Amino acid sequence: MRKILFLLAAVLTIAACGNVQSNMNTQELQSVWPKGEPNTGYAQYFIGNSYLANMSDGLLNVTFEPKCRNNWHIHHGAVQVLICVYGRGWYQEWGKPVVELHEGVVVEIPEGVKHWHGAAKDSWMQHLTYHKNAQPDASNEWLEPVTDEQYNQVQ
Amino acid sequence: MRKILFLLAAVLTIAACGNVQSNMNTQELQSVWPKGEPNTGYAQYFIGNSYLANMSDGLLNVTFEPKCRNNWHIHHGAVQVLICVYGRGWYQEWGKPVVELHEGVVVEIPEGVKHWHGAAKDSWMQHLTYHKNAQPDASNEWLEPVTDEQYNQVQ
Numbered sequence: 001m002r003k004i005l006f007l008l009a010a011v012l013t014i015a016a017c018g019n020v021q022s023n024m025n026t027q028e029l030q031s032v033w034p035k036g037e038p039n040t041g042y043a044q045y046f047i048g049n050s051y052l053a054n055m056s057d058g059l060l061n062v063t064f065e066p067k068c069r070n071n072w073h074i075h076h077g078a079v080q081v082l083i084c085v086y087g088r089g090w091y092q093e094w095g096k097p098v099v100e101l102h103e104g105v106v107v108e109i110p111e112g113v114k115h116w117h118g119a120a121k122d123s124w125m126q127h128l129t130y131h132k133n134a135q136p137d138a139s140n141e142w143l144e145p146v147t148d149e150q151y152n153q154v155q
Numbered sequence: 156m157r158k159i160l161f162l163l164a165a166v167l168t169i170a171a172c173g174n175v176q177s178n179m180n181t182q183e184l185q186s187v188w189p190k191g192e193p194n195t196g197y198a199q200y201f202i203g204n205s206y207l208a209n210m211s212d213g214l215l216n217v218t219f220e221p222k223c224r225n226n227w228h229i230h231h232g233a234v235q236v237l238i239c240v241y242g243r244g245w246y247q248e249w250g251k252p253v254v255e256l257h258e259g260v261v262v263e264i265p266e267g268v269k270h271w272h273g274a275a276k277d278s279w280m281q282h283l284t285y286h287k288n289a290q291p292d293a294s295n296e297w298l299e300p301v302t303d304e305q306y307n308q309v310q
Contacts, residue, residue, distance in 0.1 A: 032257075032259040055238075056261045056262075056263045057263065059238075059261060081211055081214060083210075083214075083238070085240065102187075103188075103240075104187040104188050104240075106211045106214060108212065128238065
């Protein structure tokens with residue numbers, strides 16, 4: 001009987017604690033970082049839904065739903081810093097291996113480098129972002145979408 | 156018997172999941188964010204031990220052990236941004252109420268404002284930090300320590 005009690009308790013414990021992790025992968029965002037408002041201004045450059053929350057002057061939190069990613073793009077005249085704070089996703093520079101984003105990963109995107117970033121298939125992802133060394137004429141050059149074929153290769 | 160099984164499982168479940176939270180408060184740092192190296196360069200301006208990890212050019216992660224805080228200080232010629240990513244702590248501007256820092260809290264420290272930041276008594280705390288709008292002659296003015304009397308009032 002003691003063995004049965006122990007096994008039952010262990011199974012229930014694992015099941016309950018496992019929810020903390022699996023929630024990250026469901027359709028419901030479970031995060032202390034704000035989701036903000038739908039990113040309608042840039043929706044034309046994204047596949048899937050993303051959201052923007054203003055954290056401070058010049059510091060945004062970007063939330064990507066599962067499978068959401070932005071098009072290939074290039075920053076001119078500024079360096080973009082990404083600070084992943086929740087979930088799992090991807091960052092890739094053109095012609096280079098993909099980099100996994102998860103809490104604690106920081107990426108510095110040099111100006112002039114073609115790249116994309118987004119969530120994994122099975123997880124929401126949030127990254128803070130700010131720009132540095134920005135020139136007065138800084139701009140984004142938006143390019144072609146990350147196709148399903150490209151995206152599915154990096155899962 | 157079913158009631159006993161249920162109660163036992165519930166108690167064990169709560170106890171096991173509670174460990175996730177209580178680890179934050181022990182003497183062992185449990186964080187995905189790097190602790191880095193002892194902050195020896197600024198130790199004279201801190202009570203307790205702090206650590207610095209370089210995340211990217213201009214972006215640092217600062218780790219405060221429980222009870223650790225920096226002296227009152229003022230930034231001249233730059234705005235400092237704090238992004239709390241782990242644990243619990245405090246930020247206070249001179250003459251104003253204390254602000255609790257926990258994961259997801261962002262603080263922008265205006266130039267010229269006397270303030271301090273640090274961990275809670277019973278928790279490690281980590282915040283990322285970067286400076287913006289920095290002038291070539293930006294500097295820090297270090298002032299008196301946050302006394303135990305001041306610190307104990309904000310717990």
